[in-house]
Amino acid sequence: MRLEDIKNVYFVGIGGIGMSAIARWFNKRGAKVGGYDRVETNLTTRLSLEGMWIHYEDSRKDIPKHFLNREDTLVIYTPAIPEKHGELKFFRNKKFDVRKRAEVLGIISMDHFTIAIGGTHGKTTTSSMVAHMLQYHEKKCSAFIGGIMSNYETNLLIGDKDAPVVVEADEFDRSFHWLMPNYTVVTSVDPDHLDIYGDEMEMRKAFGQFLQQSGEEGKTLVHYKAAEKVNTHLEHLYYTYGMEGGDIRAHALRAVNGIFIFNYHGSRTIKDINLLVPGFHNVENALAAITVAIDMGMDSESIKEAMKSYRGVKRRFEYIIKSEKFIFIDDYAHHPEEIRAFLRSVKALFPKKKLTAVFQPHLFSRTRDFQAGFADSLMLADELILLDIYPAREEPIPGVTSENIFNKVFIQNKHLIKKDELMDTLKSLDVELLVTIGAGDIDKEVPRIKEYYEYKLKREA
Template sequence: MKLEDIHSVYFVGIGGIGMSAIARWFNQRGVAVGGYDRVETPLTTRMSLEGMWIHYVDDRKAIKPQFLNPESTLVVYTPAVPASHGELKFFQKKGFIVKKRSEVLGMISRGHYTIAVGGTHGKTTTSSMVAHLLNQSAQKCSAFVGGIMANYDTNMLVADKEAPVVVEADEFDRSFHRLSPNYSIVTSVDPDHLDIYGTEEEMKKAFGHFLQLSGEEGKTLIHYKAAEKVNMHLEHLYYTYGIDAGDVQAKALRAVNGTFIFNYKGKEVIKDLKLSVPGFHNVENAVAAVTVALDMGMDPEVIKEGIASYRGVKRRFEYVIKEDKFTFIDDYAHHPTEISAFLRSVKALFPKKKLTAVFQPHLYSRTKDFQKGFAESLSLADEIILLDIYPAREEPIPGISSRVIFDQIFKEPKTLCEKSELMDVIKEKDVELLCTIGAGNIDMEVPKLKAHFLKHFDIEA
């Protein structure tokens, strides 16, 4: 099935951040889009208002007739949906073309000049930065990002058919191997998804394979620390980036009133770039994005303006409240390395404030594999509140709960509680700098926490 032959697309699990981006792409191209998801969310509600048909009960008889023609309907599913799902089994049995989200993204990438951003962390912010910079150029870009870009309030951009495409390359289930990138970027290679890869070495091989996909005529950019890990699996030349390290670098980095200012040094030198999205890791992400923009022929002054206007991705170092008397930051970090980078950046920006971190572990397997790392990274906070595990696609693992992290945290004070108990627990705490951390549904608590602290500190909304 070619993209131009598709008249309707049905998504099983349409509300996922990656699935919704592809659904929106098809919808904006005039294709009929429908789908199922388990629960209604603000994102699915908005998608319905954009013209997509979405329902929330696994019932094949409820599916609209326009999505029941195997000749013209493409069915897309996410691995987060169980193989026993009724609608998914129906489409497979009836001979529909059924593809994973990553396969469809691969189909799209084969028809465009594609910039693919991979990494165990940092890929969402970096891909959004690349998309934002290219969107300042005359050629624009289309983009599929694993988060809501604050500048555009969407996870997807659509440009002319000739424009380049920016995609977030997901390493889960080796999905990124289905892409056809012309320009490959890797932000980090830390052990993760060991339930899929088995060993860290196998994961390194997978990233090495991803970097080969751009071919001899393509371009490859990799963080200098990640390059050290996958070097043995690379067969062609690449170039590296970092802060004061790599072929392209951020130099003279300094923090001024919550803004990072730095010089870019590569084949061009751009002085005094101003990045208002905090975090040393975000400076490195910006170096990668600037490099891509220069390679795509953008003017350095336009790039400088683009970095200054970049507002980040929701739930990536997102300020919920930022006042002298109280600060509240929400972040998606869900791996020990990410948590460590996030908390170190917060402490650098607010060295005199007591930092209270609320963390919700994501996945039983990740908790099992990295329990010690989670305990060590969370110990950077002054006070820790640990919630129960968000299971996502997984069944429980015997003996694995948040307790295995909690017992290895030797920092006090620390509290272990259910997510449903969080508001009662937090009201008893003396909090001046609050960080909520995690990739599960901890974001559902953010509005409640915000309302409580606005009232508590008498801050105008």
């Protein structure tokens, strides 16, 4: 496939965060871009305003004629789209060039020095940190990120022709096996997507293969806990990092006015790095990103300046309201270990405040596989509001509900409710530190929650 020959690109599932970055890339190159998605969102609206054609009905009759020219149209789909999807079946039956998102990302990155960041959690933040720091490098970078970077209000950066490419490597559906990076980072290898892998050992093998794809000449950097799980699958030299173990560590960590300050110790020492995005897990993500920046030739002062200006990714430890009387944080966490790391960090930053957590489980299969882990991590909260499962791409699984988690949470203050009951429930409670957690559509409740508490704070002032 010659990218320069492509005139039209049609996306089946254009509103996905990874799909939208590639759509933007083709759009900026001058191709006509369009696609389907199930529902209209803020992101699809943004894509439309950028000149892309998008519709929300699975109907090939609605598709403009230029996307139906087989000779110069590329069709890209996400594995989250079911195989029975009408438009996807149509394009395949008509022998269009139909490719997975990850395959196209691999082709785009093939002619560039590529830095790939994978992991069951931490990859979006680490990828965005690497991309942001490389913007301070003379070559800058191109970047395909699985979240909206707050510094740039986009999930795509485009650098010079010879700039390195930063990609987020997704383990779902073994997508990361399409990449052949020069530099590979793995932030975590915890059990997930067992509907794809079957068991944890098979998932570990997949991560081991991903790490080997850098080859003998490439460099690999692995969180020390992840390394313990994949080292039997590794053939080449790799380096490790972490708060409590690894070749590269953070020393003298302290929290000052909600900002984490630490010293980096690796191939060099960099003192008093300021990280405005809080969280112990984000300090570890920063260790990985700083290591990449050093290996890419950045000097210590540029690294410190870049890290101090890094503002994070939307829905990753995102402060919605922060005042003396009330704090509201939204986070994308949807795996037990992510939730544990997030809540631990929140409690460390605000140890004297009562923590109320709203959690929306994501996927029936994930709830089934990790219900005990979810319950255990959610018990870090002082009060829990648990919503129904967000199904995403899945059909319901008999006997799997949020109640499976709820019954294993042994704290006094807990509530199991429907999502449309959330605002009434919050209004009935005395809340001072509120967090919303989940990868479903809980983010749609954030503006309503914000509006209510801003009005409440103003009235009480």
